[in-house]
Amino acid sequence: MAKQIIAISRQFGSGGHSIGKAVAEKLGVPFYDQDIVHQVALEAGYADDVIKKFEDNDLTRGQRFVYGFFGNGPMSTSVYQYMWDAEKKVILELAEKGPCVIVGRCADALLGGREDVLTVFIHAPKEYRKKRIEERYDETDESVESRMEKKDRMRVSRYEANTGLKFGDATHFDLALDSAALGEELCKDFILQAAK
Amino acid sequence: MAKQIIAISRQFGSGGHSIGKAVAEKLGVPFYDQDIVHQVALEAGYADDVIKKFEDNDLTRGQRFVYGFFGNGPMSTSVYQYMWDAEKKVILELAEKGPCVIVGRCADALLGGREDVLTVFIHAPKEYRKKRIEERYDETDESVESRMEKKDRMRVSRYEANTGLKFGDATHFDLALDSAALGEELCKDFILQAAK
Numbered sequence: 001m002a003k004q005i006i007a008i009s010r011q012f013g014s015g016g017h018s019i020g021k022a023v024a025e026k027l028g029v030p031f032y033d034q035d036i037v038h039q040v041a042l043e044a045g046y047a048d049d050v051i052k053k054f055e056d057n058d059l060t061r062g063q064r065f066v067y068g069f070f071g072n073g074p075m076s077t078s079v080y081q082y083m084w085d086a087e088k089k090v091i092l093e094l095a096e097k098g099p100c101v102i103v104g105r106c107a108d109a110l111l112g113g114r115e116d117v118l119t120v121f122i123h124a125p126k127e128y129r130k131k132r133i134e135e136r137y138d139e140t141d142e143s144v145e146s147r148m149e150k151k152d153r154m155r156v157s158r159y160e161a162n163t164g165l166k167f168g169d170a171t172h173f174d175l176a177l178d179s180a181a182l183g184e185e186l187c188k189d190f191i192l193q194a195a196k
Numbered sequence: 197m198a199k200q201i202i203a204i205s206r207q208f209g210s211g212g213h214s215i216g217k218a219v220a221e222k223l224g225v226p227f228y229d230q231d232i233v234h235q236v237a238l239e240a241g242y243a244d245d246v247i248k249k250f251e252d253n254d255l256t257r258g259q260r261f262v263y264g265f266f267g268n269g270p271m272s273t274s275v276y277q278y279m280w281d282a283e284k285k286v287i288l289e290l291a292e293k294g295p296c297v298i299v300g301r302c303a304d305a306l307l308g309g310r311e312d313v314l315t316v317f318i319h320a321p322k323e324y325r326k327k328r329i330e331e332r333y334d335e336t337d338e339s340v341e342s343r344m345e346k347k348d349r350m351r352v353s354r355y356e357a358n359t360g361l362k363f364g365d366a367t368h369f370d371l372a373l374d375s376a377a378l379g380e381e382l383c384k385d386f387i388l389q390a391a392k
Contacts, residue, residue: 011367118377123367170364171207171319176372181314182390190386194378 003118003174003195004099007107009159011168012151013129015179016122017103019187024101026192032094034104037087040094046086084162109163112172118195121168121176122187128180199314199370199391200295203303205355207364208347209325211375212318213299215383220297222388228290230300233283236290242282280358305359308368314391317364317372318383324376 006023010016017033024031041047091107094100095117102111108119124132126148133144140147156167170176175194177187202219206212213229220227237243287303290296291313298307304315320328322344329340336343352363366372371390373383 121366121372168366170317170366170369170372171374173366173372174374174377176317176366176369178367178370181370186389190389193382193386 002116004116005095005111005114006101006118006120006191006195007111008101008103008120008122008191009106009108009167009173010103010122011124011129012148012155013133014122014124015132015184015187016120019122019179019184019191020101020103022184022188023191023195026188027099027101027195029099029101030094030097032100032102037090037094037102037105037107038083041083041086041090044086044090046089047083080158084158106159106162108173109159109165118175118191119173120191120194121170121173122179123168123176124178124180198312200312201291201307201310202297202314202316202387202391203307204297204299204316204318204387205302205304205363205369206299206318207320207325208344208351209329210318210320211328211380211383212316215318215375215380215387216297216299218380218384219387219391222384223295223297223391225295225297226290226293228296228298233286233290233298233301233303234279237279237282237286240282240286242285243279276354280354302355302358304369305355305361314371314387315369316387316390317366317369318375319364319372320374320376 006020008016008020010020020033021031087105088110091102091105091110094102095107095111108121111117112119129148130144133148142150159165159167165172168176175190177190179187182190202216204212204216206216216229217227283301284306287298287301287306290298291303291307304317307313308315325344326340329344338346355361355363361368364372371386373386375383378386
């Protein structure tokens with residue numbers, strides 16, 4: 001069965017986002033990344049007013065503290081948990097709409113196991129990612145190493161909290177690729193071949 | 197740089213052995229699996245007489261117990277540790293001999309990081325592996341599930357003890373493939389393309 005939906009998880013700076021975008025362009029299907037999923041969740045009204053205010057920095061420090069810890073979801077979960085519930089809905093809806101590529105937001109874990117879904121993990125050694133981040137992202141006061149480590153930690157902990165799975169465990173993916181060893185072009189080709 | 201040496205790690209029953217063999221045949225290079233590495237280590241005299249007797253079941257129960265726990269290596273490590281030290285030597289020597297495919301024996305961890313080495317992990321869901329084992333291996337008194345679980349546990353613990361790495365962590369491999377989702381033929385093709 002052809003894999004109509006491609007769900008990509010990736011390490012920060014590994015090129016997974018660009019590879020996913022290139023695959024979507026080649027296939028002529030929509031490309032959704034974390035920002036799009038997040039935005040759709042907000043616009044669809046899945047995340048309520050408090051989340052929107054939280055996002056817009058439209059809360060007092062006290063309110064942010066309270067919502068950040070205790071949130072306003074039905075189970076008194078944190079803002080993050082509540083936002084994740086909203087994003088989950090969006091991902092499942094986007095997947096119903098038809099063929100697409102989704103990068104990030106644990107889409108691989110949400111959709112994995114479906115016959116029409118190809119799950120992919122893109123990673124690369126730290127040195128490669130560091131160089132790539134330096135070339136592509138704006139400089140900040142924080143060092144690239146520090147940003148990368150923070151992003152890595154955040155991505156791992158969110159993924160594991162959201163899915164109960166180990167981040168980067170090869171057995172959860174149809175395909176796991178080292179973009180530094182293989183090159184972005186070959187990664188793209190492999191995904192296209194696997195999706196056929 | 198072309199990847200002259202292909203080191204494959206795999207889950208029991210995933211087809212990693214057959215895929216590795218097919219890749220070696222296609223490339224016209226030697227294929228080494230765990231039995232060959234083990235045999236070479238014994239024949240080369242890297243494992244001393246006690247190991248050979250251990251292997252040949254030529255020790256009393258008391259001797260087996262003592263050697264099994266305390267071994268006879270220079271550091272009084274266990275028989276397994278001592279055998280692993282011998283096999284490590286063999287793998288490094290085989291890799292020096294020229295292009296080849298090595299399956300198992302933690303060769304991926306030993307050789308990974310070298311420019312001329314492609315590291316691959318082959319895995320598959322339990323149901324697929326169970327069916328494959330039933331089709332290909334002789335029946336024993338033990339159920340397939342039980343054999344598979346024991347093999348999985350043993351492989352994971354040996355790999356982690358020998359290498360200090362997490363078994364199946366995608367980030368240690370250039371390429372990790374689900375043989376059930378992709379099919380053995382495509383796995384073979386991906387390895388050949390990645391090795392070019």
